[in-house]
Structure formats: C-alpha cells, structure tokens
Amino acid sequence: MIKLAIDLGSSVTKIFKIGSGVVLAEPSCVAVAAGSNTVKAIGEDAKRLIGKTAEFTTIVFPVFEADIVNEGMAAIMLSYFLKKVGISPSQAKRCEVLFGVPCGAQDELLDKYSRLADACRIGAVNFVEVPFLAAFGQNLSLSETNPSFIIDIGGGSTNIAAFSLDGVIAGISLNLGGGNIDSQIIDHVADSFNLKIGLLTSEKLKMTVASLYTNDKESMVINGRDITTGRPRSVAVSSADIYEPVKVFADKVVEYAGLILSKLPAEVSAAIWHSGIYLSGGGAKIIGMDDYLSRALQMDINLSDEPQMAVILGGGRTIGYDDILETIRIDY
Numbered sequence: 160m161i162k163l164a165i166d167l168g169s170s171v172t173k174i175f176k177i178g179s180g181v182v183l184a185e186p187s188c189v190a191v192a193a194g195s196n197t198v199k200a201i202g203e204d205a206k207r208l209i210g211k212t213a214e215f216t217t218i219v220f221p222v223f224e225a226d227i228v229n230e231g232m233a234a235i236m237l238s239y240f241l242k243k244v245g246i247s248p249s250q251a252k253r254c255e256v257l258f259g260v261p262c263g264a265q266d267e268l269l270d271k272y273s274r275l276a277d278a279c280r281i282g283a284v285n286f287v288e289v290p291f292l293a294a295f296g297q298n299l300s301l302s303e304t305n306p307s308f309i310i311d312i313g314g315g316s317t318n319i320a321a322f323s324l325d326g327v328i329a330g331i332s333l334n335l336g337g338g339n340i341d342s343q344i345i346d347h348v349a350d351s352f353n354l355k356i357g358l359l360t361s362e363k364l365k366m367t368v369a370s371l372y373t374n375d376k377e378s379m380v381i382n383g384r385d386i387t388t389g390r391p392r393s394v395a396v397s398s399a400d401i402y403e404p405v406k407v408f409a410d411k412v413v414e415y416a417g418l419i420l421s422k423l424p425a426e427v428s429a430a431i432w433h434s435g436i437y438l439s440g441g442g443a444k445i446i447g448m449d450d451y452l453s454r455a456l457q458m459d460i461n462l463s464d465e466p467q468m469a470v471i472l473g474g475g476r477t478i479g480y481d482d483i484l485e486t487i488r489i490d491y
C-alpha cells in the first residue's frame with residue numbers, strides 16, 4: 160500500500176508521500192481552451208498564464224473557497240499531479256489517501272471527494288478536518304484532555320477551531336482567505352492610483368509589501384493599465400498604501416476567532432489561554448499577522464515555522480499512524 164496525504168487547497172495542492180515527504184506543491188488551477196474544454200496547462204504552468212492569455216483561454220480553479228466546484232477539472236488536475244509524483248492510475252489503486260477537509264465538512268463535500276478519488280482510481284480514502292492536521296503539522300501533542308486552538312488562513316478559506324483528540328469543541332470554516340485580500344488590493348489600487356492591475360501583481364504585492372505594522376516602509380514598483388487613458392503605467396506601492404484592505408481582512412479573522420473563543424467552556428478557555436493560538440496557512444505569512452492577531456485577541460500566537468505546509472505535514476504524520484488516524488478520521 161502506498162500512503163499519501165493530499166491537501167487539495169483552494170490555491171495550492173500539496174501531496175505528501177510516506178517515505179518521501181512533501182512531493183508536490185502546485186497551484187490548484189487548470190488552463191482550458193474556452194468552448195472546447197481542451198486542457199492547455201495544469202498547476203504552475205497554468206498559473207503563469209493568469210491574466211496573460213487571449214480570451215479563448217480560461218483559467219479554472221476547480222476548488223473554490225475550499226469546495227470542489229468543478230469535479231471534472233478537479234479529477235483532471237489531481238490525476239495529473241499524481242502522475243507527476245510517480246503514481247500512475249494502476250498504482251493509484253494501491254494507494255491509501257488521507258484528504259484534509261474543512262472544519263465541519265458536510266457529506267455533500269465528502270461525496271464530491273469520494274467521486275474525485277474514484278475518478279483518480281484511488282484505492283482507499285480517509286478524511287480528517289484541517290485543524291487536526293494543522294496541529295500535528297506543528298508538532299502539537301494532542302490528547303483527549305488537552306485542547307488546542309488553531310487558525311489556518313488559506314487561499315480561499317480560514318479554519319478556526321478549538322479541539323482535542325476527543326473532537327472539535329467549537330470550530331468554523333470561513334469562505335475567506337488570501338484570495339480575498341488579492342481582490343481587495345486590486346480594487347484599492349484602482350481607487351487610489353487609477354490603475355488596473357492583474358491578480359498575479361496583486362498577489363505579489365500582498366506577499367512582499369503588505370504589512371500589518373503601520374510603520375512598515377516596504378514598497379514595490381508595479382505595472383498596470385491606466386483606467387482613464389488605457390495606457391500602460393507603473394507606480395510605486397507601499398505597505399501603507401495597501402494597509403487598509405489587509406487590516407479589513409485581519410479584523411474579520413479577529414471577529415470570528417473571538418466568536419469561537421467566546422463559545423468555549425471555562426476549563427477549555429483556561430487551557431487555551433495557557434497554550435496560546437497556533438497560526439498556520441499561507442495567509443499567516445502576511446507580515447505582522449501574528450502580532451496583529453495577538454494584540455487584537457489578547458492571546459499569545461504561535462506562528463508555524465512553515466505556515467503553508469503545516470496541514471500537509473500534519474497529513475503526512477497522520478497517515479503513518481493507524482491509531483491516530485482511527486481516532487480523528489471522519490466517520491463517513
């Protein structure tokens with residue numbers, strides 16, 4: 160049996176193979192010729208095309224806000240990724256896969272995952288909610304009596320949960336992630352600079368310039384199209400210029416984390432107060448996110464060493480241990 164963990168992220172698909180570690184992390188997108196449905200590129204090659212192709216190529220994200228919204232394309236994409244890591248359809252039959260799914264995932268979504276696994280000829284599947292995997296990925300030792308609090312900020316969703324090995328005590332998966340910041344930055348740059356920028360430029364701004372420290376002075380020259388003249392133009396954008404959309408996003412995370420914290424029984428609150436909040440996901444890499452959340456929630460924040468890989472590393476650690484898997488897998 161080949162054992163794999165797969166995190167079919169809204170932004171990035173990650174695969175962990177027992178014995179090898181993380182073997183793939185590629186954008187969850189497919190470039191398709193409009194009309195014919197012919198696949199032109201998948202993953203990294205497809206993402207590079209965003210905003211740069213003529214009208215007859217569309218970039219499809221089969222996973223949107225942590226939901227499989229295009230099952231056909233999701234199957235084409237995952238089969239391609241599996242092949243890329245050396246797993247042919249005939250070998251897939253001998254694979255046991257652990258899928259990380261959003262906190263509180265309903266049967267409807269798990270049905271979609273099962274159909275996806277069938278389409279990729281995967282032999283056996285298990286489902287575990289993201290917060291457990293994020294915890295194992297950060298080497299937390301979970302027990303029945305020791306609760307943990309996780310915030311995982313992904314590209315299309317944010318998982319917030321308090322849980323122990325016994326189960327989720329209070330948790331939520333929000334349709335809110337780094338992708339929302341990208342689109343807010345596009346609107347904000349349009350309003351402030353009268354400049355239309357693309358999604359890749361906006362994501363780059365978020366990754367390099369965006370900061371939740373008000374005194375940060377990073378800046379970057381970006382290119383776009385002048386909204387009035389339609390001509391190309393460049394402008395320097397600083398951390399302060401895009402502080403607002405990033406802050407609005409962080410405040411939403413604070414609001415929902417506060418809500419979950421307020422629902423906890425007193426003993427659980429006390430334990431979490433002691434251990435602090437564990438922060439992961441690609442969105443946690445925004446400069447100052449940890450300090451901002453810590454200040455706003457009045458709690459210690461432990462930022463994962465590898466925020467974007469926490470969930471898949473946790474998946475890899477879980478699929479290798481039958482007794483842990485048995486305890487936390489979703490009965491489906």
Ligand SMILES: Nc1ncnc2c1ncn2[C@@H]1O[C@H](COP(=O)(O)OP(=O)(O)OP(=O)(O)O)[C@@H](O)[C@H]1O
Nearest residue numbers: 168169170171313314315316337366440441442444
């Ligand atoms: N250095 C960085 N600074 C800010 N954001 C970043 C950085 N690196 C990656 N990101 C963002 O992290 C997000 C992807 O994170 P992640 O891989 O955890 O999401 P995902 O698992 O694909 O999505 P989801 O969990 O919502 O389904 C993207 O929005 C990406 O732009």
Ligand SMILES: [Mg+2]
Nearest residue numbers: 168313314470
């Ligand atoms: Mg994720």
